[in-house]
Amino acid sequence: MNVLVLGGYGAVGGHVVRLLRTDGLSALAAGRDAGRADVVLDLTDLDGFEAALDNVAAVVNCAGAEDVRLAEACAGRRIPFLDISATSAYVQRLERVDGPVVLGVGLAPGLTTLLAADALDSHRGPIDIMIGLGSGEQHGAAATAWTYSLLGQHFSDPDGTVVRNFSRPKRFEVPSESGYTPAAALRADFADQHRLTREFGVPVRSYLRLDSRAATAGLALLTRAPALRALTPKHMPGSDKWVVLARPAHGPARWAAGRGQSVATAVVTAAAARTAVLRRITSPAWIHEILRIADLRDTLRDNGITLGVDNSPR
Known part of the structure; x- marks a missing residue:
């Protein structure tokens, strides 16, 4: 078959x-x-x-x-x-x-979902999911179109308010092993935050950033003026490094990092x-x-993806 x-x-x-x-x-x-x-x-x-x-x-x-x-x-x-x-x-x-x-069944949602579910098994409290992507990676057309489709769009927050994509910046500390520097990420409408919020009965919120601070700032600007999207360069500054992190309000964060979002x-x-x-x-x-995330540990490692737990202060 x-x-x-x-x-x-x-x-x-x-x-x-x-x-x-x-x-x-x-x-x-x-x-x-x-x-x-x-x-x-x-x-x-x-x-x-x-x-x-x-x-x-x-x-x-x-x-x-x-x-x-x-x-x-x-x-x-x-x-x-x-x-x-x-x-x-x-x-x-x-x-x-x-x-x-x-x-x-992808990176986000997918790997982010598994990391958040693992954290929720131990700490039934609010979870922030941070997705850091490599703005220099040559993504497929569908991935690029999806990101730009969020510009100016809104979605519901767990507290009932309406959130504009690529707004409400929040700073995330990331492990040095990830190759990412600490910086602010922006709220973004990834589907798993809604499912996990419903299933576990706690607020789960997703944030997106790019490894180029200028590119992340560009998303924050464009979401207020989507008509300017045509001015975005074909090749963005940055690398192909990515990191995803599920950070509970109490307890250690779970994270994964690697190179090549598509892989x-x-x-x-x-x-x-x-x-x-x-x-x-x-x-x-x-x-x-x-x-479970444990089911994928060997497969992720064999494909150059690092998993970790971060106990550092927020």
């Missing part, structure tokens, strides 16, 4: 296919480019997508296509559908699909796909319901 990877030759999908094949699974890259795809597929053609599901054990969506009908088609055949999207409204629609859907996303996604193939999933589940 095959794992069908939508967008399987893209920035994330290409790594997912490689990792699954390294583990001995049959992974097929799906997309419109006949020169790069194992399965030529236009995701706007639902009949063609249905036909491509024959002999498929799981589908991983790395294409950036946020069409719930794809998940519903898989659910109708009891095929697990895994999605790396961080878009809150889309993820909430996926949570209502009647079938095996796995959510939050990190793929490592977590491939691990979730392997789990979905091996166990029976019948209804929508978040990654922390099928995996």
